[in-house]
Structure formats: C-alpha cells, structure tokens
Amino acid sequence: MKRYLPFVIVVVVALATFGSGAMLYRAKRPQLHAIPEDKAVSANSGSESMHIRGNPDAPVTLEEFGDFQCPPCGSFAAFAEQLLKEYDSRVRLIFRNFPLSAHEHAREASLAAEAAGMQGHFWEMYDVLYREQAVWSKAPNTRELFESYAGTIGLNVDQFKKDMDGEQAKARVDSDVARAESLEIKVTPTLYINGQPVDPKDKNPEGVRAAINAVLAGKPHA
Amino acid sequence: MTVSRFRTALYAIVAIVALAGLADATYLTVQALTGETLSCGGSPDCFRVLGSSYGKVGGIPVAMFGALAYFTLFSFATFAAFGYSWAPKFVALLAAAMFLATLWFLYVQAFLLHAYCRYCLFSAALTFLIAGLLIAVPPSGRRSST
Numbered sequence: 523m524k525r526y527l528p529f530v531i532v533v534v535v536a537l538a539t540f541g542s543g544a545m546l547y548r549a550k551r552p553q554l555h556a557i558p559e560d561k562a563v564s565a566n567s568g569s570e571s572m573h574i575r576g577n578p579d580a581p582v583t584l585e586e587f588g589d590f591q592c593p594p595c596g597s598f599a600a601f602a603e604q605l606l607k608e609y610d611s612r613v614r615l616i617f618r619n620f621p622l623s624a625h626e627h628a629r630e631a632s633l634a635a636e637a638a639g640m641q642g643h644f645w646e647m648y649d650v651l652y653r654e655q656a657v658w659s660k661a662p663n664t665r666e667l668f669e670s671y672a673g674t675i676g677l678n679v680d681q682f683k684k685d686m687d688g689e690q691a692k693a694r695v696d697s698d699v700a701r702a703e704s705l706e707i708k709v710t711p712t713l714y715i716n717g718q719p720v721d722p723k724d725k726n727p728e729g730v731r732a733a734i735n736a737v738l739a740g741k742p743h744a
Numbered sequence: 745m746t747v748s749r750f751r752t753a754l755y756a757i758v759a760i761v762a763l764a765g766l767a768d769a770t771y772l773t774v775q776a777l778t779g780e781t782l783s784c785g786g787s788p789d790c791f792r793v794l795g796s797s798y799g800k801v802g803g804i805p806v807a808m809f810g811a812l813a814y815f816t817l818f819s820f821a822t823f824a825a826f827g828y829s830w831a832p833k834f835v836a837l838l839a840a841a842m843f844l845a846t847l848w849f850l851y852v853q854a855f856l857l858h859a860y861c862r863y864c865l866f867s868a869a870l871t872f873l874i875a876g877l878l879i880a881v882p883p884s885g886r887r888s889s890t
Contacts, residue, residue, distance in 0.1 A: 524826070527826065528819075539811070543770045543774055546770075550778045589785075592785075594782055594795060624785070625784070712783075721779065722782065
C-alpha cells in the first residue's frame with residue numbers, strides 16, 4: 523500500500539487543485555451583460571453626463587466605466603488615445619465615471635472632471651488627471667492640485683470651484699454610477715464596444731483591437 | 745534521528761511548503777484568467793505586476809507556470825519523502841530553476857516595474873524557504889547524531 527501512497531497523494535492534490543481552481547474561477551468571473559436597448563447610448567440629456575471623444579458619428583462606440591484613481595484605467599486612457607488616432611473616424615470613446623469607494627480621491631477627481639466639463643474642457647481634465655494620477659493620488663492637498671490643474675488647462679478657477687461643489691457635477695457622477703450599478707459593474711475599467719461587454723481578460727491592446735476589428739468586419743466580438 | 749528519517753522529514757516539509765506555493769500560484773492564475781489583474785476593484789492590487797507585460801509568457805500567465813512548477817515540486821518531494829531514489833535529484837533541479845526564476849521576478853518587480861505584488865513576494869519567500877530546506881538535506885549514506 524505504501525508503494526502506491528505517493529501516487530494517491532499526488533493525484534488527490536492534482537484533483538483538489540483543479541477543483542478549487544475551477545470553483546474560484548467561476549466565483550470570480552464577472553458576469554457582464556450587454557447594455558440593454560433602453561440603456562443604449564443616447565443623446566445627452568438632463569443630468570446624464572456623456573463625454574464623447576472622437577468622431578461623434580463613428581460606427582464603433584467604446585464605452586468606458588473608469589475611475590481616475592485606478593492605475594489600469596490610467597494605462598487604458600493612454601492606450602485609448604492611441605486607439606482613437608489609429609482608427610481615426612471609425613471609433614469614438616465615451617467615458618462614464620465609476621469612482622470606486624476603495625479609492626479615497628476618486629469621487630473628487632470625477633467631480634473635478636465634470637466641473638471642467640461644464641466649461642467644455644472635460645477631456646483636458648481627463649488627460650491631466652490620468653497623467654498626474656501618481657501625484658494627486660498620494661497627495662494630502664488633492665483639492666488644491668485639482669484647482670491648479672483647472673488653471674493650467676485654462677478654466678475659470680472660481681467657477682470650477684463652485685461647479686465642483688455644485689449639485690450638477692454630483693448629479694452627473696451619480697448618474698454614471700447608477701448606470702454602472704444597473705449593469706452590475708464591479709471593477710474598473712469596464713469596457714463595452716457597441717453595447718457588448720469586452721471580456722475582462724481582453725482588456726489589453728490586442729484584445730480591444732481584436733474586438734473593434736470584429737465589429738468593423740461585421741462580426742460579433744463577444 | 746537517523747539521516748534517512750531526517751531526509752524524509754525535510755522532503756515532507758518541502759512538499760507541504762510547495763503545497764502552500766501551489767495554492768498561492770493557483771489563486772494568482774485564477775486572477776489572471778478572470779482579468780482581475782487588469783482591473784481595480786477586485787483583490788488584491790497586484791495589477792501593476794501581474795497585469796504588466798512581464799506577467800505573461802506567450803500569452804500564458806506566469807502564475808500558471810508557477811502553479812505547474814509548485815505542483816511538480818510537490819510531487820517530486822512526495823516521492824522523495826517516500827524513499828524513491830530518483831526523486832531527490834529532480835527536486836533539487838526544479839528547486840534550483842524556481843530559485844533562479846524567483847530572483848528574476850524579484851528583479852523585475854524591484855527595478856523594472858518598481859511595484860510589488862504581495863502574493864508574488866509570498867511565493868518568493870516560499871521558494872527561498874524550499875531552497876534553504878534542500879540545502880539542509882544531508883547527503884545520503886551519512887548518519888546524524890541528532
């Protein structure tokens with residue numbers, strides 16, 4: 523019996539590893555759903571914030587739910603900029619705020635971006651926030667930094683301060699968060715291409731390009 | 745305790761430590777496969793390391809290679825503990841390869857990514873522990889007075 527015992531132990535451990543790995547995979551795999559028709563991207567209205575970068579009539583819509591304090595979102599922002607140049611007028615990017623509670627300054631950053639948006643400079647603030655993410659994320663005076671960024675991109679800083687504390691910016695962020703929650707989004711960045719979720723494991727340049735190419739070729743990407 | 749028993753005990757400990765490494769690497773593999781290493785909001789914040797270009801080889805998460813290595817090491821150490829004479833040299837070879845790989849990954853985290861993943865550091869600690877245990881394994885055929 524002792525002769526076979528190591529074989530038995532090894533097989534049991536192999537099975538236990540596969541079994542527990544499979545269970546963990548099932549438990550952790552996010553269940554993303556396509557965006558239903560009634561929540562499909564529509565014209566901007568009311569408190570809904572919809573920030574579009576690129577050709578507004580592009581055939582491919584890349585919708586991002588992002589958190590300004592999330593490093594992978596920062597990496598994605600840099601990639602998205604490159605992507606828009608690469609696909610020229612065929613792709614547009616829509617950003618939705620989804621500040622995670624785990625990130626201390628994420629909501630404030632979203633409010634800063636929305637306040638900048640009220641002066642027509644959302645994307646400039648978006649770029650600065652992601653570019654300077656490592657600085658303000660750890661800074662004690664985040665608010666002052668956001669105000670200095672507002673000045674740098676040419677905003678009326680007094681108005682920016684008022685807008686950051688105003689109800690409209692809050693309502694816009696809350697509207698995005700409500701949309702994310704209705705789609706059962708838990709992590710950032712979460713991406714949709716023409717309403718279809720991008721598989722989390724494909725949230726890399728190759729995966730996103732492949733998904734966009736599939737849509738442009740008329741094939742379903744997911 | 746005889747040298748033989750001491751060796752058996754050490755290989756058994758190596759097998760148990762390898763099991764801990766297997767659990768760690770399996771968890772990281774699942775994280776990589778679910779895309780959690782490319783996101784915020786999951787756990788833990790290891791994306792800087794696991795989501796980097798060094799986190800995959802040929803499109804396969806390095807954690808999966810780690811899980812395979814720990815499982816193989818566990819298997820060899822188990823056979824060595826049960827007295828299979830061919831097993832110790834495979835344990836030593838594999839542990840040496842894992843030790844070198846660990847040094848590389850520590851270098852990548854410290855000097856290339858400037859970020860650390862606590863699960864990767866845990867794995868590194870286990871590999872160092874295994875290397876230390878194997879250095880303590882006395883050569884066969886000698887007796888110990890302990």
